[in-house]
Amino acid sequence: MLFKTVNKLIILVCITCFVMADINVYTHRHYDSDKILFKRFTDITGIKVNVIKGSADQLIQRLKSEGKNSPADILLTVDAGRLVKAKELGLLQSVSSTKLLKNVPEIMRDNENQWFGLSVRARVIVYAKDKVKENELSTYEDLADPKWKGRIVVRSSNNIYNQSLMASLIESNGSENALKWAKAIRNNMARKPRGNDRDQARAVASGVADLAIINTYYLGLLANSSDKNDRKVAKKLKVFFPNQNGRGTHINVSGGAVTASSKNKGEAIRFLEFLTENENQKIFSESNYEYPLDYWNTKAKVHKKWGKFKGDSIHLSILGNNNADAVKIFDLAGWE
Amino acid sequence: MNKIYKYLKNEFFFGINTWNFLSILAFLFIFLPIFLIIYNFNIESENWSHIKENLLFGYVSSTLYLVIGVGLMSTAIGVGCAWFVTCYDFYGRKYIEWILILPMTIPTYIAAYSYYDILEIFNPFFNWSRNNLGLEKTIFVENTLIYLIVIFLFSFVLYPYVYLSSKASLLVQGSRAIEAANTLGIPTNKLLWKVIIPIIRPAVIAGTSLVIMETLNDYAAVEYFGISTLTIGIFRSWFGMYDMESALRLSSFLITFVFLILVFEKFNRKGAKYDNKGGNNFLKRIDIKRGQQSFVILFCLTPFLFGFFIPVARLLTWMMRSDVNLIDLDLVMTAFNTVSISLISSFIIVSLAFFMNFTKNYFNNNAIKKVSQLVILGYAMPGAIIAIGVLKLNSSVNDLFSLIIIGSISGLIFSYAVRFLAIAWQPIESSMEKLGTNTNQASRVLNVKPIKSMVRINFPFLKKPLLIASLIVFIDVSKELPLTLILRPFNFDTLATFTYDLISQAQFFQSSVPSLLIIFISLPAILVINKQAGKKV
Numbered sequence: 001m002l003f004k005t006v007n008k009l010i011i012l013v014c015i016t017c018f019v020m021a022d023i024n025v026y027t028h029r030h031y032d033s034d035k036i037l038f039k040r041f042t043d044i045t046g047i048k049v050n051v052i053k054g055s056a057d058q059l060i061q062r063l064k065s066e067g068k069n070s071p072a073d074i075l076l077t078v079d080a081g082r083l084v085k086a087k088e089l090g091l092l093q094s095v096s097s098t099k100l101l102k103n104v105p106e107i108m109r110d111n112e113n114q115w116f117g118l119s120v121r122a123r124v125i126v127y128a129k130d131k132v133k134e135n136e137l138s139t140y141e142d143l144a145d146p147k148w149k150g151r152i153v154v155r156s157s158n159n160i161y162n163q164s165l166m167a168s169l170i171e172s173n174g175s176e177n178a179l180k181w182a183k184a185i186r187n188n189m190a191r192k193p194r195g196n197d198r199d200q201a202r203a204v205a206s207g208v209a210d211l212a213i214i215n216t217y218y219l220g221l222l223a224n225s226s227d228k229n230d231r232k233v234a235k236k237l238k239v240f241f242p243n244q245n246g247r248g249t250h251i252n253v254s255g256g257a258v259t260a261s262s263k264n265k266g267e268a269i270r271f272l273e274f275l276t277e278n279e280n281q282k283i284f285s286e287s288n289y290e291y292p293l294d295y296w297n298t299k300a301k302v303h304k305k306w307g308k309f310k311g312d313s314i315h316l317s318i319l320g321n322n323n324a325d326a327v328k329i330f331d332l333a334g335w336e
Numbered sequence: 337m338n339k340i341y342k343y344l345k346n347e348f349f350f351g352i353n354t355w356n357f358l359s360i361l362a363f364l365f366i367f368l369p370i371f372l373i374i375y376n377f378n379i380e381s382e383n384w385s386h387i388k389e390n391l392l393f394g395y396v397s398s399t400l401y402l403v404i405g406v407g408l409m410s411t412a413i414g415v416g417c418a419w420f421v422t423c424y425d426f427y428g429r430k431y432i433e434w435i436l437i438l439p440m441t442i443p444t445y446i447a448a449y450s451y452y453d454i455l456e457i458f459n460p461f462f463n464w465s466r467n468n469l470g471l472e473k474t475i476f477v478e479n480t481l482i483y484l485i486v487i488f489l490f491s492f493v494l495y496p497y498v499y500l501s502s503k504a505s506l507l508v509q510g511s512r513a514i515e516a517a518n519t520l521g522i523p524t525n526k527l528l529w530k531v532i533i534p535i536i537r538p539a540v541i542a543g544t545s546l547v548i549m550e551t552l553n554d555y556a557a558v559e560y561f562g563i564s565t566l567t568i569g570i571f572r573s574w575f576g577m578y579d580m581e582s583a584l585r586l587s588s589f590l591i592t593f594v595f596l597i598l599v600f601e602k603f604n605r606k607g608a609k610y611d612n613k614g615g616n617n618f619l620k621r622i623d624i625k626r627g628q629q630s631f632v633i634l635f636c637l638t639p640f641l642f643g644f645f646i647p648v649a650r651l652l653t654w655m656m657r658s659d660v661n662l663i664d665l666d667l668v669m670t671a672f673n674t675v676s677i678s679l680i681s682s683f684i685i686v687s688l689a690f691f692m693n694f695t696k697n698y699f700n701n702n703a704i705k706k707v708s709q710l711v712i713l714g715y716a717m718p719g720a721i722i723a724i725g726v727l728k729l730n731s732s733v734n735d736l737f738s739l740i741i742i743g744s745i746s747g748l749i750f751s752y753a754v755r756f757l758a759i760a761w762q763p764i765e766s767s768m769e770k771l772g773t774n775t776n777q778a779s780r781v782l783n784v785k786p787i788k789s790m791v792r793i794n795f796p797f798l799k800k801p802l803l804i805a806s807l808i809v810f811i812d813v814s815k816e817l818p819l820t821l822i823l824r825p826f827n828f829d830t831l832a833t834f835t836y837d838l839i840s841q842a843q844f845f846q847s848s849v850p851s852l853l854i855i856f857i858s859l860p861a862i863l864v865i866n867k868q869a870g871k872k873v
Contacts, residue, residue, distance in 0.1 A: 024826055030837045050826035053837060057575040058822040065731035069740050085578060150471040156562055158572055191478055194562025198842050206459045226845060327576035331390045336564050
């Protein structure tokens with residue numbers, strides 16, 4: 001009896017989902033900001049947003065195995081590299097939208113308009129105010145200097161943010177120098193890489209190391225956390241944007257694309273456009289502390305506190321192209 | 337023509353019929369994803385030499401450290417506790433006996449994150465040691481400490497597998513063995529090594545191999561603590577280098593690992609078939625002295641403390657400390673989803689296992705006997721690898737029939753069947769063996785229809801193992817993460833994916849409620865299993 005009821009309910013739920021389905025989103029983003037954004041989109045357009053969350057790589061595999069029958073309309077990722085990969089696999093399609101072209105800077109979108117950046121993150125140095133002076137810091141490259149021995153913490157190279165940073169270093173300095181850099185950084189680490197970006201910030205705050213390489217929005221999350229220990233951590237740290245006198249700080253985007261299989265292309269494009277609109281860009285900044293696409297114009301309080309910065313201007317598709325090499329260099333450097 | 341048909345029918349009288357056909361078909365279907373994985377083991381890729389030269393040794397060695405550490409430690413805890421609670425009498429024994437099983441409700445990923453900041457306790461020491469002993473030594477000490485912590489952490493939540501199987505075996509056989517030992521004048525201090533361990537060895541090994549499989553399957557905890565196991569390597573080559581071939585190759589190492597363990601277990605079990613007759617006399621528990629009592633109680637309470645009490649207490653404090661409203665409609669729906677999909681999957685998977693086991697037994701079918709050895713592979717592979725297999729199957733079906741089999745509830749249940757058929761299989765198979773082929777042969781001779789024999793004879797006899805199997809599958813499905821994460825339908829969350837989602841945003845406070853729900857949902861199931869395991873079948 002119970003089984004029957006449960007079964008019926010599930011079937012019912014499935015049917016309602018199916019009938020009302022408007023756009024189907026595969027997303028790697030797991031932030032509260034997205035809940036707000038999706039709801040806003042539905043309220044304004046009447047288009048319902050169905051979501052499957054998972055890691056971008058697994059979602060890409062799923063898309064690939066579903067082929068042209070895939071129900072997905074949109075793929076959202078937390079970095080540009082994965083979108084490049086999805087494009088290579090033929091899982092995306094070109095879209096024409098003047099709005100997207102206008103709202104998304106050129107380096108943050110595919111040259112065939114297959115994917116578009118939606119929000120920006122910068123990978124920066126955070127340091128303990130009492131141990132490091134700002135004028136001691138300059139570039140990512142400088143962190144390889146022996147003076148930093150035992151003073152740096154960074155997370156594992158399994159992480160895509162590190163892989164993308166390495167991809168940008170390969171592009172700017174060449175593979176050989178990038179390998180030398182990775183080896184030197186590994187030597188300068190205060191401990192074996194472990195934990196996520198937040199844990200690196202915590203490690204610096206507790207005196208395990210003097211500085212860490214993390215994404216900016218993590219610091220925003222810590223500073224606004226409901227846990228007072230997190231807020232304490234944030235208070236002890238300061239942000240430094242590296243390479244300001246050269247190519248600029250490494251940036252990446254969280255981005256989106258319309259899938260090749262999309263059956264609701266119009267709605268899907270509208271969805272991407274919606275996310276790049278000014279009002280909604282604010283939501284990315286205010287509830288998830290990511291930078292808007294025009295990060296130089298950011299109005300968010302946290303960002304103003306950190307100060308303006310110059311971002312690296314390489315085209316973000318390069319991050320995807322160099323990803324496999326980046327992973328190999330980390331392996332060779334012994335950076336777990 | 338008719339003659340040939342009749343000849344074939346006679347020759348394979350019990351070989352080819354609807355029952356066997358359906359069983360084998362079901363088996364093949366379930367085995368397909370696993371087959372697709374194994375089929376791809378041998379494809380060379382450009383990155384393989386890079387992995388072999390630079391990484392393989394590290395992956396294998398850290399996996400070995402972990403497996404050996406967790407294996408030994410959980411066996412020590414499991415056997416020790418089982419021995420104390422079954423053979424000795426001490427203060428609070430009855431309560432301790434059942435609280436010892438509770439850590440089983442905690443998935444390794446939740447255990448790991450409830451201890452996420454444990455290393456911060458040691459920060460003052462590390463700071464001191466860096467200044468006084470130097471960086472190199474500090475890093476070495478820290479690395480060793482991390483291994484120890486992960487080994488302790490895993491052992492404290494996984495030992496119940498060993499504890500349960502050892503306890504069941506001790507209950508059945510312990511009393512007579514101890515009596516015999518007493519008659520022969522073997523001193524109490526030699527009892528454990530000389531009598532108990534040799535007798536319960538097969539049960540211990542069975543439990544330990546489950547512990548090891550769980551250890552190998554973990555991704556989240558080792559990732560967090562920065563231990564590069566084979567499972568990490570698999571993910572890294574798949575996602576970092578987009579190299580699924582190398583990922584599958586690495587997983588073949590993992591499978592070899594598990595395969596060796598299984599062979600070892602089978603080998604050991606064969607040597608010691610249980611003789612169950614006359615095991616009904618209750619064990620006379622030995623009273624122990626006061627001084628020793630406190631040691632025994634402390635020994636038994638430690639794993640409970642670290643494996644259940646502390647994690648649950650931490651989750652509860654997080655829940656209390658949070659200022660956000662934690663219980664909303666989403667959470668209720670998610671809990672409902674989890675319970676219903678776990679119930680349905682468990683019902684389907686256990687029915688399937690029962691049906692196939694019955695066919696095997698009733699028709700004495702060799703083909704099913706042989707292939708059934710392979711179902712264990714589903715449980716031996718990490719969930720994420722099974723996901724690759726299911727995706728590969730999906731894409732073949734999609735190419736052929738333009739049909740997508742994943743992304744629906746039934747697709748998800750199918751993948752659970754691939755993964756969990758083995759754990760439903762084992763209790764049913766072993767009880768069927770006890771029932772013996774004789775019973776079913778008798779029904780065949782007496783012309784009792786198979787369906788009647790299944791429902792009227794086999795089912796009543798197997799009620800208990802079926803219940804246990806259903807509960808174990810229920811618990812495993814409700815905790816399952818990687819398969820659900822990648823193969824679920826739109827807008828579908830289980831408590832596990834919900835928790836994962838919140839943890840990846842480091843929203844520990846909010847994640848406490850779904851984590852606690854996962855634990856409390858499996859709690860009644862575990863208590864029933866414990867009760868049943870205490871009784872004799």
